[in-house]
Amino acid sequence: MFASDRLVTEIPDVLRAALERADDGIVIVDDAHRITHFNAAAERIWKLAAADVLGSDAAVLTLNCLHGGATTDFRDEISLARCDGSRIKAQIAMSSANVAGATHRIVFARDVTLDAERRVRIGLLHAVSDQTNRAVIITDVEQNIVYVNSAFTALFGYTSEEAEGRRAGDLIAGRHTDRDAVVSLVRRLMTGGHGGEAELLVCDKDGEEIWVCARIDAFRDKKGRVRHIFALLEDITETKQLRSLQQLIMAALADEAPITEIADRLCRRVEQIAPGVVCSLLHVDAAGLLHPLGGPSLPEDYSRSLDGIAIGPEVGTCGTGAYYGIPVLVADIDADPRWQPYKARPLEVGLRACWSTPIKAKDGRVIGTFGFYYREPRAPSRWHRQIVDACVNLGAFAIERKEARAEIARLAYHDMLTGLPNRAQLRHLITTAIDACPTGGHVALAFLDVDHFKDVNDTLGHAAGDELLIQLAQRLREHIGPEDMLGRLGGDEFVILLPQRNAEAAERVATGITEALAAPLRLGSKLMPMSASIGISLYPDHATDIDTLMQQADAAMYMAKQAGRSTHRLFSAEMNGLTEQRLALIAALRRAIAEGALTLSYQPQIRSCDGAIHGVEALARWHDAELGDVSPAKFIPLAEECGLIEQIGLWSVREACRQMASWRRAGLNIPSVSVNLSPINFRNVTLAARLKDILVEYDLPPDALMLEITEGAFMQDRVAALETMNAIRELGVGLSVDDFGTGYSSLSRLAHLPIRELKIDRSFMRDIEKDAGALAIATAVVRVGQGLGMTVVAEGVETEGQRRTLAELGCDVVQGFLYAPALAPVAFERWLIEHCAEQARAMLGRLAPVDGIAVKRSA
Structure with missing residues (x-):
């Protein structure tokens, strides 16, 4: 009897039955390397029948641990090759036993193929989890952490070893965390409900607060019972919470909110996302x-x-x-x-x-x-x-x-040049003063007009005129009371509002101003004599409404001028004759239009890049046999008041086109002429048709004509004005925005208007070399024009420094006293010939050295 036979016979029947029922495969190998026991589980693992292997050499099991008679204990997970060629993952454990003086090896085997596959899948899931930028937390039903990914560690600072085993709430919840939201979600999960999301303010390892969006759900077994709870946490601190601040402000700005x-x-939103x-x-x-x-x-x-x-x-x-x-x-x-x-x-x-x-x-x-x-x-x-x-x-x-x-x-509401209240603001101030006037009280209104101001502009230039007005405003401020208000209507006209002043007190103020203006003003190196005519009207003695009160002060001012200037007059009933004078002035203007007494003068516009002529601006002038030269600042507003402005505008276009045609027949090449039109002209739907007829009459191409409009032209009656403007551009006639930057226009609207040219107002030129604000505004206008593909023209250029600054900004065209004032046609022709000659001489001067070198080399 072999020792193995003794072992088999020595195994009790009860133990043998237990070995047969074991889940693990059990194999016994004797010291002769023969298989002496092979239970049912071993048959399933190796796919061999016990009857076929008992007594056989253990090599049939393909276990390396049995080779060479090894007797040491062994435990490992191996890939097991079976007789049919298939492979499984098996957990093998081997131990030795000494029975009746012989060594037997007992092998325990378990098929762990499914477990191995599950571990591979879990490993892949771990790898995927670690690659996501969302933090992952998995807890048991008691909310104790069993798993966190690397994104969790990166976000909160806790390693998996530090996190696992701790309650999630204790680990990352802070004093401002909405725990009720989490409890509500978990309770819903535990009672069979679906998961959900919550935005939570939590804390990292250092106590710093982080806003996260938490997606919480559950892992369930086949019976639907919750086994684990998982949460995906996304850091929304910047992407959502901070962006919500931006969206809130942008929406408020878009709504034009105060x-x-x-x-x-903003403060309320911040207090929501930063509790405490x-x-x-x-x-x-x-x-x-x-x-x-x-x-x-x-x-x-x-x-x-x-x-x-x-x-x-x-x-x-x-x-x-x-x-x-x-x-x-x-x-x-x-x-x-x-x-x-x-x-x-x-x-x-x-x-x-x-x-x-x-x-x-x-x-x-x-x-x-x-x-x-x-x-x-x-x-x-x-x-x-x-x-x-x-x-x-x-x-x-x-x-x-x-x-x-x-x-x-x-x-x-304020004048650009002096900073004083303008006409619109003055009306409001006068209304306020009248409303506050007690019974029996008075409000005096004084109109002041500078004497011979046109002479200053014509002889010294507009820059000197502007400086005179600024100094005048300063001097006037010094000679009125703290409760009095000074404003500028426009041009050389000022208004002084004198609350709680009767006639006597108002005349004392006017006398003081007249005396103060007797001292000359210094304009650069020159002393300029100064005087003004002042007219005064009184509320409620003379009028109880603003318009009449202002008309009466204006009438009194004209009476002061007729009295020899540099004085004042108080309105009286006798001055109602001024209305007749105004009517006479209107009649004279009508005659001037009918008889062709109005003329156009032309100011050249020069290209910055090469000094060549870009075009001319046509400016209306009126010389009356009795009134003398009447300033456009006087007769243009009068024409608007009495309904003549549209007629003057069309006459200006016709006369400018006639002159252009005459110049072109004479061989003078002037690219275009700009004509100023009133906003009233653009309310006429037939304007484009009238322009077309005029151009055909004088055989001029449409691009020879440029119409200058103020920003008010497209701010008032927008629909009608825009239709007219589009019709004009379709015709091919150019449109230029005059005095750009002094109004209240919208850049977004400007971008959709059929505008070809922007004109920088002369008020920005005076200080462009030394005032950063004026330079910034000019720069902005140039950039806007360039961005919208428009030509930019600067008005009022009087010095070489101004021209150079504008050229450096990239301003396309300049006009002003630097080149020439507005000239009568014959004077302009002489100027143009001389300018072209200067251009030619300058070009020859640049070419002469080059020609000299060429001659020398050829010799």
């Missing part, structure tokens, strides 16, 4: 004074107390930050010396710390502050710093827009 409403929306923060937005004006714009969670009385406080090195947090232009943190308001004069109210409502960051304009000016108040002494978190970085840019955009709108409003 700056205070924009600031309020009390937000504040302040404006810093040009004088360095603070003005609250938004702070919905601050006490209203505290915000009001900040209004008008000057910034400084010891003015709380916001005032100090604005003064130095750097962020300032006061972690303890109560103890900080900068807060001592201001701390009572904040401390009373529980505010203990404040962090303020200055808001800067593009030019570096501090224009506001963005502040965070805290209810405990602390510094800002990383999340708070991210918010502020976004908000200071948004705040700067909103405040700069506010300032731009305020400047536009100022330009709309």
Whole structure:
């Protein structure tokens, strides 16, 4: 009997039955390397029948651990080759036993193919999970973490070893985390519901707050029971939360919301995404004074107390930050010396710390502050710093827009040259003064017109005229009371509003002004004698409505001029004859139009690139046998008032085209002529047809004519004006926006108008070499014109420095006294011939050296 036979016989029947029922394959090999036991599970694993292998050599099992008679214990997972050629993953364990002096090896085998495949799949899932940029958390039903991916580690700072086994809520929830939202989702999952999303403010390992979008769902077994809960966490701090601030501000700006409403929306949104923060937005004006714009969670009385406080090195947090232009943190308001004069109210409502960051304009000016108040002494978190970085840019955009709108409003109601209230604002001021006038009181209105102002413009140029008006405005301010108001109607006409002044008091003011103007003004190196004619009307003695009151002051002013100028007159009933004079002036204008007494003078427009002539502007002039030269500033408004302006406009076009045709027949090549038209002309739907007839009559191409319009032409009666403008452009006639930049037009509208040319107003030329603001506006107009494919023409160019500056900006065309004033046709012809000769001489001067070299070389 072999030892193996003894082993088999020695195995009790009960044990043998147990070995047969075992889930693991069990094989016993004797010391002669023969198989002595092979249970049913082993038959399934190796796909061999026990009857076929018992007594056979163990090599049939293809187990390396049995080779060479090895007796050491062995455990491993192997790829097992079976007799039919198939392979499985098997867990093999081998041990040795000494029975009756003989060594037997017992092999335990388990088919783990499915487990291995599952582990491969899990490994792949892990690899995929680690590649996603979303953090993954898997917990058991008690919400203890069993798995986190690498994105979780990157986002929160916890390794998988640090995270696993801890409750998810304890690990990443912060004081401001909405735990109820998570509990509600988990409860729904546990009761068979579907998962859902929640936006949560959580914390990383360092305590920094992070906004995440959490998608929470469950893994269930075949019976639908929850086995694990998983969450996908996406960092939305920047992509959603900060972007929501941008969208909020852009939407508010698009809605044309007031700056205070924009600031309020911004502060409220910040307080939503940064719980525990009390937000504040302040404006810093040009004088360095603070003005609250938004702070919905601050006490209203505290915000009001900040209004008008000057910034400084010891003015709380916001005032100090604005003064130095750097962020300032006061972690303890109560103890900080900068807060001592201001701390009572904040401390009373529980505010203990404040962090303020200055808001800067593009030019570096501090224009506001963005502040965070805290209810405990602390510094800002990383999340708070991210918010502020976004908000200071948004705040700067909103405040700069506010300032731009305020400047536009100022330009709309103030004179560009002097900064005084203009005609529109004066009417409002007069109305206010009349409404405030007590029973028995008076309001005096004085019209002032500069004597012989046209002579200054004609002899010294418009720049000198502008300087005279500026100095005059300054002198007038010095000789009126603090309650009096000075405004400019236009040209050389000023208005002085004198509240609570009777006739005697108003005449004393007028006498004082007349005496003050007796001293000459200095214009550069010249002393310019100065005088003005003043007319006064009185509310309610002379009139009770504004229009009549202004007409009467104007009538009195004309009477002062007729009295020899440099004096004043108080309106009286006898002056009603002035109405007759106005009617006479209107009649004279009608006769001038009918009899051809109006003339056109022509001012050349010169190309910046080569000095060649670009065209001419036709300007209406009126010389009356009795009245003398009547300024266009006088008769053009009069023509508009009495309905003659449309007739003058069409006459100007016809006369300019006639002159152009005459010049072309004479061989003078002038590319185009510009004619000024009133907005009233563009209300006439037949204008394009009339222009076509005129061009055909004089055999001129459409591009020989350019029509100059003011911004008001397309701001009033927009539909009719735009239809007319489109018809004109279809005809081929050019359209030019005159005095661009002085009105209240929309660039977005301008881009869709059929405009070919922009003209920079002469008011920007005077200081373009030394005033950064004037230069910036001229630059902007040039850039707008270039961007829209338009020609840009600068008016009022009187110095070489101005021309050079404009050329450097890329301005296409210039016109002004630098080249010539507006000239009568014959004088213009002489000027043009001389200008062309100068151009030719200059060209020969440039070519002569080159020719000399060529001659020398050929010799």
